[in-house]
Amino acid sequence: MRRAYFKFSWVAMALLAPQLLIIFVFFYWPSAQAVYWAFTLEQPWGGGNTWVGFENFRNVLSDPYYWASVRVSVIYALGTTALAMVMAMTLAVFVDRQLAGYKAYRVALIWPYAIAAPAVGLAFRFVFNPNAGILSYVNTVAPGLWDPTQSAAQAVLTVVIAGAWKQVAYSFIFFLAALQSIPRSLTEAAAMDGARPLRRIWDLQLPLLTPTIFFLLVINITDSFTDSFGIVDTLTGGGPFRATDLMVYKIYADGFRGFDYSGAAAQSIILMLLVMALTFVQFRYVERRVHYT
Amino acid sequence: MIERTPLLNILSHVILLSGLLVILFPIWLAFVAATHTLQAVNSAPIELLPGDQFWINVKAAWQESDFGPKFVNTLIVSVGVVVGKITLACITAFSLVFFNYRGRMLIFWLIFITLMLPLEVRIVPTYAVAANALQPFQVLLDVTGLTSLITWLSGIEIALEWNLLNSYTGLILPLVATATGTFLYRQFFLTIPDELVEAARMDGAGPLRFLWDVLIPLSKTNIAALATIMFVYAWNQYLWPLLVITDRANYGMVVVQLSDLVPDALTTGGGTPNWHYAMAGTLIVMLPPIAIVIFMQRWFVRGLINTDK
Amino acid sequence: MAEINIRKVGKTYGKTTIMDGVSLDIHNGEFVVILGPSGCGKSTLLRMIAGLEEITSGDIAIGGKVVNALEPRERGCAMVFQNYALYPHMSVAENIGYALKVSGMPKAERLAKIEVTAKSVGLTEFLDRKPGQLSGGQRQRVAMARAIIREPKVFLFDEPLSNLDAKLRVQMRHEIRRIHNTVGATSVFVTHDQHEGMTLADRLVIMNKGTIEQIGTPEEIYDRPASIYVAGFIGSPAMNFLPGRIGPDQNRVVLDDGQSLDLSGAARAGAGQLVQIGLRPEKLTFAPAERAMLKARFDFAEELGSGRVYHLKLEDIPLSLTSPEKRPMIEGEVVGLTFAPDAVHIFDGTSGLRLATTRQTAQVSAMA
Numbered sequence: 001m002r003r004a005y006f007k008f009s010w011v012a013m014a015l016l017a018p019q020l021l022i023i024f025v026f027f028y029w030p031s032a033q034a035v036y037w038a039f040t041l042e043q044p045w046g047g048g049n050t051w052v053g054f055e056n057f058r059n060v061l062s063d064p065y066y067w068a069s070v071r072v073s074v075i076y077a078l079g080t081t082a083l084a085m086v087m088a089m090t091l092a093v094f095v096d097r098q099l100a101g102y103k104a105y106r107v108a109l110i111w112p113y114a115i116a117a118p119a120v121g122l123a124f125r126f127v128f129n130p131n132a133g134i135l136s137y138v139n140t141v142a143p144g145l146w147d148p149t150q151s152a153a154q155a156v157l158t159v160v161i162a163g164a165w166k167q168v169a170y171s172f173i174f175f176l177a178a179l180q181s182i183p184r185s186l187t188e189a190a191a192m193d194g195a196r197p198l199r200r201i202w203d204l205q206l207p208l209l210t211p212t213i214f215f216l217l218v219i220n221i222t223d224s225f226t227d228s229f230g231i232v233d234t235l236t237g238g239g240p241f242r243a244t245d246l247m248v249y250k251i252y253a254d255g256f257r258g259f260d261y262s263g264a265a266a267q268s269i270i271l272m273l274l275v276m277a278l279t280f281v282q283f284r285y286v287e288r289r290v291h292y293t
Numbered sequence: 294m295i296e297r298t299p300l301l302n303i304l305s306h307v308i309l310l311s312g313l314l315v316i317l318f319p320i321w322l323a324f325v326a327a328t329h330t331l332q333a334v335n336s337a338p339i340e341l342l343p344g345d346q347f348w349i350n351v352k353a354a355w356q357e358s359d360f361g362p363k364f365v366n367t368l369i370v371s372v373g374v375v376v377g378k379i380t381l382a383c384i385t386a387f388s389l390v391f392f393n394y395r396g397r398m399l400i401f402w403l404i405f406i407t408l409m410l411p412l413e414v415r416i417v418p419t420y421a422v423a424a425n426a427l428q429p430f431q432v433l434l435d436v437t438g439l440t441s442l443i444t445w446l447s448g449i450e451i452a453l454e455w456n457l458l459n460s461y462t463g464l465i466l467p468l469v470a471t472a473t474g475t476f477l478y479r480q481f482f483l484t485i486p487d488e489l490v491e492a493a494r495m496d497g498a499g500p501l502r503f504l505w506d507v508l509i510p511l512s513k514t515n516i517a518a519l520a521t522i523m524f525v526y527a528w529n530q531y532l533w534p535l536l537v538i539t540d541r542a543n544y545g546m547v548v549v550q551l552s553d554l555v556p557d558a559l560t561t562g563g564g565t566p567n568w569h570y571a572m573a574g575t576l577i578v579m580l581p582p583i584a585i586v587i588f589m590q591r592w593f594v595r596g597l598i599n600t601d602k
Numbered sequence: 603m604a605e606i607n608i609r610k611v612g613k614t615y616g617k618t619t620i621m622d623g624v625s626l627d628i629h630n631g632e633f634v635v636i637l638g639p640s641g642c643g644k645s646t647l648l649r650m651i652a653g654l655e656e657i658t659s660g661d662i663a664i665g666g667k668v669v670n671a672l673e674p675r676e677r678g679c680a681m682v683f684q685n686y687a688l689y690p691h692m693s694v695a696e697n698i699g700y701a702l703k704v705s706g707m708p709k710a711e712r713l714a715k716i717e718v719t720a721k722s723v724g725l726t727e728f729l730d731r732k733p734g735q736l737s738g739g740q741r742q743r744v745a746m747a748r749a750i751i752r753e754p755k756v757f758l759f760d761e762p763l764s765n766l767d768a769k770l771r772v773q774m775r776h777e778i779r780r781i782h783n784t785v786g787a788t789s790v791f792v793t794h795d796q797h798e799g800m801t802l803a804d805r806l807v808i809m810n811k812g813t814i815e816q817i818g819t820p821e822e823i824y825d826r827p828a829s830i831y832v833a834g835f836i837g838s839p840a841m842n843f844l845p846g847r848i849g850p851d852q853n854r855v856v857l858d859d860g861q862s863l864d865l866s867g868a869a870r871a872g873a874g875q876l877v878q879i880g881l882r883p884e885k886l887t888f889a890p891a892e893r894a895m896l897k898a899r900f901d902f903a904e905e906l907g908s909g910r911v912y913h914l915k916l917e918d919i920p921l922s923l924t925s926p927e928k929r930p931m932i933e934g935e936v937v938g939l940t941f942a943p944d945a946v947h948i949f950d951g952t953s954g955l956r957l958a959t960t961r962q963t964a965q966v967s968a969m970a
Contacts, residue, residue: 030418116529189687193701255417
């Protein structure tokens with residue numbers, strides 16, 4: 001631990017103040033506000049809020065639309081995470097073999113990270129559009145067979161694919177970095193021990209990737225619960241018939257379109273607890289750094 | 294290493310190329326759509342090769358969305374967020390590492406917990422705060438009875454108000470707090486040997502001087518790494534500007550503009566979308582952060598990996 | 603069991619040549635140490651034998667079979683890496699037995715062999731541990747066991763002792779030699795530590811800048827270094843070099859400071875040729891003025907406990923002398939030095955190569 005410090009003075013406080021003020025105003029106050037709203041109900045004639053206990057939560061939890069939203073959020077989280085991670089890991093393992101052109105592969109797989117979620121949503125909205133996209137031909141043969149603007153299942157599928165597509169680059173970067181930090185001499189020792197490349201992937205690289213896999217699993221799930229707004233908004237707008245109304249999107253819609261602050265706040269609190277639990281798991285149980293000695 | 298694995302090498306390339314295809318194909322289709330007329334885009338089967346309408350479509354999309362001033366706005370906000378985040382991360386971490394006072398751990402945890410409160414989750418009340426950023430203080434004064442006390446004493450009624458809607462400040466300020474950046478800087482500062490601090494003190498340098506003359510030059514790589522990821526983060530903000538800016542003519546950001554490119558069945562009742570313009574617009578909006586990631590690849594990857602998220 | 607034949611092996615990366623026409627024959631069951639400073643190509647040569655590094659030209663044969671294109675696993679070599687390269691996620695037993703597992707040996711047989719091998723290097727009680735829970739010396743043993751268990755034709759060691767402390771290093775040195783003697787496989791050991799090289803090797807290979815300077819037994823290399831480079835590299839403190847010129851009668855060497863040394867016809871070189879005279883510090887002794895072959899000024903002395911290293915100066919040329927004798931001396935004092943005639947090494951002043959003396963030529967012809 002550090003033993004040399006500067007003498008404590010107003011400087012220390014002055015340096016802390018800006019960040020603390022900002023997190024107070026924009027993080028803690030709104031969160032407290034959300035808690036307040038979640039347990040109160042605004043009077044219709046504007047006479048302040050009255051305490052209603054857990055009633056808002058009861059309303060939310062007894063709302064079938066809310067449970068539909070939870071269901072599709074879980075499908076989205078697990079679907080995007082699984083798809084993105086399997087793809088990212090496979091690609092990272094083969095890019096790591098450093099065959100001819102691996103640098104080109106690497107760049108090509110990294111840059112999609114930079115694309116804004118709504119841009120991804122819009123591009124996929126075109127790609128899966130029933131009249132203009134890749135599957136439009138299907139509809140000339142069998143009209144209406146492919147239409148994510150009408151079919152709930154197809155809409156969920158497109159949202160999951162777009163979400164996974166967006167996540168691949170992030171996981172790929174981490175997998176590749178983890179693979180490249182495996183000491184060369186380990187690979188060489190395994191080669192001398194007679195293990196061929198595929199065997200080395202199985203016996204050496206995958207086991208050494210385990211911490212990265214866990215880390216990315218938690219991060220990706222957390223992200224897909226909170227970070228899905230941009231994709232949903234431009235791709236489906238929550239539709240058709242609320243089929244892709246992910247939790248974050250529903251909070252936004254209930255709060256800003258339905259002006260149901262208390263309901264939105266109760267949903268926010270539930271999502272907050274979920275994110276907290278996931279973050280806790282991440283920092284408590286996931287040891288991302290591996291020491292190879 | 295000598296290894297004869299022709300079959301495996303072919304298999305590797307096949308896997309990599311198909312991965313590449315999956316990743317590039319959607320963007321390729323978007324690009325192709327941006328190079329054709331609407332009629333060609335809407336014909337089935339889909340066009341797979343680019344046409345000759347690219348510049349026409351780009352120009353049309355640019356004018357339709359009035360991208361010019363919006364690019365300027367987005368650039369101002371992105372640079373503001375990057376500079377703000379790096380500055381805050383640096384000075385907060387400096388205070389936490391190089392001074393010894395009670396409550397340091399508490400402050401560290403206060404910052405840490407913000408990781409668990411992403412904007413999307415607290416969006417409604419945060420929006421309410423943006424409408425009056427001084428509201429928390431007003432409420433505190435009201436609740437503690439200070440407002441009425443001051444009114445009673447001086448006759449002045451306190452009504453604090455600072456509306457951040459439709460302003461650069463409103464776009465930037467709520468985004469500049471950074472737990473990850475603070476952690477990254479804290480990690481870096483913890484590796485600075487005690488002797489360096491002691492030497493600076495022997496030389497008569499105060500804390501701010503030490504920060505400016507020693508630590509900031511040493512943390513250049515940190516700054517570059519953080520700046521690239523933060524720029525991409527800021528450029529791609531969507532939900533917050535969508536809410537805070539209603540005056541899009543003056544304060545609009547390019548990414549938000551995407552929501553207007555295709556008629557939304559919910560708000561405008563649908564209609565045939567101008568896919569060729571929409572995809573051209575999408576490509577225009579994507580380009581700057583992609584360029585950053587490709588040209589600053591080394592810093593970007595380092596920043597991403599070190600900030601732990 | 604196998605001999606290794608390296609014929610004119612070269613390696614280039616783009617335009618830079620890092621190894622140039624290296625030839626070396628290692629006999630069956632021999633312990634050869636490749637010695638040189640870092641960057642001399644010694645590790646590259648070892649990795650070429652292992653198949654971890656491709657060769658650009660030449661041939662490498664193991665057991666009479668050219669292996670240039672063979673993969674590491676097909677060459678029958680086992681290697682101990684500098685940082686041990688233990689698999690961090692496997693237990694000690696799994697580490698030791700991994701090669702056998704890959705080769706498809708049944709589990710029961712494998713476990714029995716692991717047991718025996720672990721016992722031979724004193725690891726029995728650590729078999730369930732992970733490498734992270736072991737000390738440096740124990741990890742070293744695991745790396746050894748992993749090599750031994752395969753009963754390879756060839757053992758390759760890439761500076762395996764450099765991460766250990768001095769005491770452990772000596773202990774492991776004996777251990778390695780003991781294992782070599784019992785197993786009897788051919789061993790190639792790379793190091794930059796001359797003590798390690800001298801004590802372990804049947805034959806030493808001295809490398810410099812991607813080429814071999816000299817091959818020979820430790821004794822040969824110490825007694826008859828083939829070049830100034832080898833002479834300066836082997837021996838501690840390093841050999842003294844005095845520049846000079848062969849005198850007109852070819853029996854004397856005139857040093858740069860004007861002193862002349864009587865070599866009584868030892869030098870087989872033309873009159874006037876530039877030479878470097880090499881004298882090992884431990885072969886020099888103090889002598890009274892009348893018997894002195896050389897005179898030098900005393901500079902300072904280093905205490906070793908068992909003796910001293912005296913630092914002298916011949917004009918500006920430093921000269922050192924080791925002696926168990928502890929003489930009181932004052933700085934600047936002129937002292938006389940003497941040495942046996944056969945302690946003199948003469949090197950060509952320009953090429954740095956050894957010039958055979960008549961006496962040594964006579965010895966060589968007598969041996970032949």
